[in-house]
Amino acid sequence: MPRTEPRVRRLAAGLPAVAAAAVYGWAHWCLAGPASPPTAVAWLGAVLLLVGACVAYGVLVGGSGSVFGGLLLALALLLTVTAADQTASRPATASCVVREVHTRLQGSLGEGAPSQKTVYRLTLDCPGGYPGELKDDRAVAAVGEEVKVAYDPRRRASPAPEAETSPWRAALCAVLLLAASTVIAGRRPGPATRPRPGFTPG
Incomplete structure (x- = not known):
């Protein structure tokens, strides 16, 4: 049994990187692939992963x-999904007028997790009716102001302010969290490998 402990540790330590690669690959295919699945299937696959x-x-x-x-x-x-979304192509742009601004406080999930932040949802009036809204972690424009929005005409990637779709911040945060979860996994043996109290291998 003790021989299995290093193997379990290696599996646990390698899992975060493998999972991130799988999730990014799935999200990138759903958002930018030539034959992406329907939205419901894309979300279901991401949740299952x-x-x-x-x-x-x-x-x-x-x-x-x-x-x-x-x-x-x-x-x-x-x-990782956010980074994939921000790297997806948004070839079209539209000049939209902000009709309403709604805010929602997104709480922190505990110590070590990102702190709480305010999420802004802007209701838009755009030529052709799309996009109808824009979500961001800052107020990009006030009610009545005009904002340029980059979007995917196929409606796979979420709309974003023009020239503000850099994935680097999300990617960096993902890497740091993956590193932390990898360190935790590498330092702890799997539950099946811990010796029972009072048990001495013969």
Whole structure:
């Protein structure tokens, strides 16, 4: 049994990187592939990958570390999807007028997770009726002002302010969280490999 411990640790430590690569590949294909699946299928696939990765992480790592590391992994995978979305092509632009601005406070998920932030949802009047809204973590324009929006006519990638679709911040945060979850996984043996109290191998 002790010989299996290094193998389990390696599997657990390698899981975050493999999961991130799988999630990014799926999201990139759904957003920029030549024959992307329907939106419902794309979301279902992303959810299954995320949940499956977190469950596998919890089984391999075990203990309290699996909870904190699994949370970091989930956040990293969500940021990976964000990075994929921001790298997707938005070849069209539109000059839109802001009709309404709504705000929502997005709370933190605990210690070590990103702090709470305000999410802004702008309702837009655009030529042709699309895009109808724009979400951002800052107020890009006030009611009545005009904002230039880059969007995908195929409506796969979410609209974004023109020239503000850099994936680097999301990618960097994802890498840091993946590194933290990898360190946690590498330092903790899997639940099946821990010796039972009072048990001495013969």
